[in-house]
Amino acid sequence: MLDIKLIRERPDFVRERLAARGAGDEAHIDELLKLDEQRRKLLGEVEALKAQRKRVSKEIGALMGQKKIEEAEAKKKETGDLGDRITVLDKQAEEAEAARNQLMLRLPNLPHESVPVGKTAEDNPVVRVHGEKPAFDFKPKSHVELCESLRLVDFTRAVNLSGSGFVLYTHWGAKLERALIQFMLDLHTSEHGYTEVSPPFMVGPQCLEGVGQFPKFADQYYAVREGLDDSTLGKLYLIPTAETPVANIHRGELLKESELPIRYCAYTPCFRGEAGAAGVGTRGMIRVHQFDKVELVGIVKPEDGYAEHEKMVTYAERVLQMMGLHYRVVLLCTGDMGFAAAKTYDLEVWAPGQGSYLEVSSVSNCEDFQARRMNLRFKGGTGDNRFPHVLNGSGTALARLFVALVETYQQADGSLVVPKALQAYLKTERIQA
RNA sequence: GGAGAGAUGGCUGAGUGGCUUAAAGCACACGCCUGGAAAGCGUGAGUGGGCUUAAACCCCACCCUGGGUUCAAAUCCCAGUCUCUCCGCCA
Structure with a gap:
């Protein structure tokens, strides 16, 4: 498997090296980068929601400890649909990641620079x-x-x-x-x-x-x-x-x-x-x-x-x-x-x-x-x-x-x-x- | 095939719903000590991801895997996988 960071940072280099193999693998790089971008975007959103949920949950725990049941109940409402939105976004992020990884597993290694370019x-x-x-x-x-x-x-x-x-x-x-x-x-x-x-x-x-x-x-x-x-x-x-x-x-x-x-x-x-x-x-x-x-x-x-x-x-x-x-x-x-x-x-x-x-x-x-x-x-x-x-x-x-x-x-x-x-x-x- | 036990960081191993930010030990790195080392003492330190010029900080996830319950799960429930012990069968 190639290093995703290398593909992100030097896509042209990776395309060029894959093209040298002559099997057309470089054509998948655009799709790969798109899926990778999608994954990172979804991850950013879902992680922000999770951080919020975590914070409020802790507050509820503290309130429960102090027997402030009513305030705790109010906080529970505040978290409201957070869980549902997290579930949905989590799934989307996972799908993007799975699709990205499937592509990654099918990309061959990059030829070393000392390897002569040729076809057969x-x-x-x-x-x-x-x-x-x-x-x-x-x-x-x-x-x-x-x-x-x-x-x-x-x-x-x-x-x-x-x-x-x-x-x-x-x-x-x-x-x-x-x-x-x-x-x-x-x-x-x-x-x-x-x-x-x-x-x-x-x-x-x-x-x-x-x-x-x-x-x-x-x-x-x-x-x-x-x-x-x-x-x-x-x-x-x-x-x-x-x-x-x-x-x-x-x-x-x-x-x-x-x-x-x-x-x-x-x-x-x-x-x-x-x-x-x-x-x-x-x-x-x-x-x-x-x-x-x-x-x-x-x-x-x-x-x-x-x-x-x-x-x-x-x-x-x-x-x-x-x-x-x-x-x-x-x-x-x-x-x-x-x-x-x-x-x-x-x-x-x-x-x-x-x-x-x-x-x-x-x-x-x-x-x-x-x-x-x-x-x-x-x-x-x-x-x-x-x-x-x-x-x-x-x-x-x-x-x-x-x-x-x-x-x-x-x-x-x-x-x-x-x-x-x-x-x-x-x-x-x-x-x- | 039958019965039982178990799976937690590099390793060993505690942990029965929120003071866990996963105890402790070993191993590791650095420092003190030493002529030098060992021992001892102190400090640091899990993995992956998101951010970042880099580092630090910050955030998320991860306690076999996958579901579920819950505001909140290493911890409770369900299913599965694997390992170990004993029995049976077998080269």
Whole structure:
């Protein structure tokens, strides 16, 4: 959520920043300001009436104490219809405030000034490249073919279980998935200073609202119903990312400055409806309804937000480096950024069998946008309450990383070489049929 | 699913209709004390909103949520949510 005071004081700046996203959100600012003005006007009127009521009530109390019943009764008449008028105005003020807040919840974050203005992914500058595309003296196969011949994934039976868009890892495939999760958690906790947490995989709607997934994108997530009781529908949702529960851990809290920075990492599965995208997807594991991910979340003082952001990107990169994969880092342009982000880097890993880069990590600084939504604050040195910056980054997503690994490490004989960093976890140097 | 207890500031916890402007303690900030610290003593300080160049002052709201009674509600009434304890079922 944006700061209403900023919108009031610098509406043109806010309009300009929203317009940079190219989604037309700046059009709502006029209406927002109107509702805000209305609310403040009504508030002024109703508060004056309440002050009057309060004053007279006190006088009545004093008179009653002195047994001056008649005078008290006269005062009661004086308050007369005050209560009714207050009720009416109160309701109007509440309505204006509710309408204003609804609009506020649907406005995306303002892009940071260092973010290039652009419309689509084509406008995202590449900020650095690591390694080179691996050379093959044979035609590299797709992960679909490799997974089937090595029995790493059973695509056919996965459909029997859950329909398209789900993966059944088998045999060495299941072990590889588990090894990757453990490798990443170990790396971030032992070398990058993160505290491991293992959150619920279902959360209430307030958590989705807190990170900006609700209310605007409510159609993209899985709502859960308990048994056959329809009244329970929507009380819980399957998490689309660990960011949803983990960033909300301290929702509503007033932290001490000394508690910051907070750095959490978590493994969770991620569930995404990808509404309207049915049938997309190449056969395989590039776009699925459920995938595993290790996520990094940071809660830091605002002045540390962007230094933390740069650091977090390098932590995600470290995973790919240790896997020996070729990747590039891109800076998302204004038009390609997510709703809550002020600045985002994506990590794209090379998949030789696809002949393309796959997005395996997205690292964002949401500044105080999410902290406002979840009312997460910390007490600063001078005793004032401030909103921290909240950051999240994949470190990294599986499924696509799995694809890149399988396609990168395939050998002419159809086997896979296991990258050094994973050998201790898998207890083998090679996977073969 | 059954029975009971509870929800008050950053935390603990008093408070049964108007001397509550929410006691007290802890934690916090500042001062005194000290070679320095701790302890002790003193002072300050809840949150959000409206006003304000800024600060102070002033005003309103807030004691789980939503209704209701009343001139007046943390306090009384109704409904709901959540938490805890015990029992049942369960991996």
